[in-house]
Amino acid sequence: MNNVSRILIIFIASIVVGFAFNVFLLPHEVLTGGVTGLAMVFGLLTPVNTGYWIFLLNIPILILGWMKLGKMFIGNSIFSVFITSVSMLYIPVVPVTNDPLLSSVFGGVIAGAAIGVIIRNYGSTGGFDVVSLVLIKRWDVPLGGLIFALNSGVVFISGFFFAWELALYTMASIYITGLVIDRIHTRHIKLSLMVVTTRGDELKKNLIANLYRGITVMDGEGAYSGTGVKVMYTVISRPELALVRPLIKEVDPNAFVSVSETVEVMGNFRRD
Template identity: 70%
Template sequence: MDKLYNWLIIFAGSILLGFAFNMFLLPHEILSGGVTGIAMIFSLMLPLNAGIWLFVLNIPILILGWMKLGKMFILNSIYSVAVTSISMLYIPVMKVTEDVLLSSVFGGVLVGIGVGFIIRSYGSTGGFDVIGLLLTMKRDIPLGFMVFGLNSLVVFVSGFIFTWELAMYTMASIYITGLVVDRIHTRHIKLNMQVVTSKGDEVKKHLLENLYRGITVTDGEGAYSGNKVKILHSVITRYELAYVRPLIKEVDPDAFVSISETMEVMGNFRRDENFKKVPGHPQSL
């Protein structure tokens, strides 16, 4: 059911991207960022639909992601790219409004919503999303900010090919997209997690097998019951919270779990790089 839910979210987000591209951005020659923006440039200069260019240009990047981010993530990304490409073939390229600024703002918001929910569903739109996720594995930088920096190259290219005024509209649209993505994709926000459980060894083992974080274990005692318990402490990202909840409930449904937002993390936040990744697990995202 979780996979089906993710596929539905990715499908809806990809359709939203096709709508935003063909209804708001392309009619005014406002580009999206990254590989999608390059596909738009090619479609405006050559007699071939942007959806086809989008799929072709993403092939080498998706191969790289397959090796670094896991099969499930890349399969979801291929699905997203395919749905977006097909939607761009069938959604007509037409202006919703003649106002270029309105189109860049609303187009940027819609792209940000689509990209954000696709990434939260363990997928991506390919292109610079994959490259940005690979870079955020090494640095705790907001994904939207990272992708915005990578997309600046497309803005400069569009300025030389078209006009600098359109390039500035493109920059505004990409910036808004980055802000919206960071509102939805909250990997860089850290959470302090404390688990009080009578099945400490089992919960610890299950989390270590599936979570890309270290855990500190202390002994505790229930003040009322007097029962001996284990207290597990870890720092996770907000993005991982939805993944961690069922892991704990699977072993101990009666565990007491406390979650609070942490302001700063010092020391080794990630586990050793030699940690064996679980196939399909979104820890790299």
């Protein structure tokens, strides 16, 4: 059922991406970044629909992702690219508003939210999403920011083929898309986790069995009660917090837990 749910979510989100492109971005020739942006340029300059260009240009990048990110990820990505391409064939290119700035903002928000959901469900919309996901396995940087940096070249391409004003709208759109992606895909955010518990051994075993993180355990004592406690410290990624919460509550519902955002992590820390 988890796989079925994941595929269904990717299916719906991919249609939303196609909707954002055809209803908000393409009618005003406001492009998106990377390979999809190039496909939009080709779609606007040739009689071939943008959906076909998206599929064709993504083939070599999907091969790279197959080698670096695994079969399941690329299978989901191919499915997403296919659904987006097909949806763009059937969703009419009709503007909701005549204001290109509003279209850039709302198109960026909707596309970013949908792409973020797809990535969280172990897929992508192809193009520079795949390249960025390969790169963040080596560099611990925000995914949306990296996608924005890689996609910025499309701004210059769109400026040469269309008005530079539209190129600036494009920059605004892909910047907003990147911000929204980072709100959803938060793996680059690291959290410091400190747990004070009277059931240290049991909780330690439970965390080690389910969490791929090192844990430092220290002896402590309650200042008022004088009771001996265990103090556990580790650093986790933001999505892992949803896994840790029920693990702690299951073993010791009365444990004291402190969570704070970490600025930087150095040393032996698993980043993928």
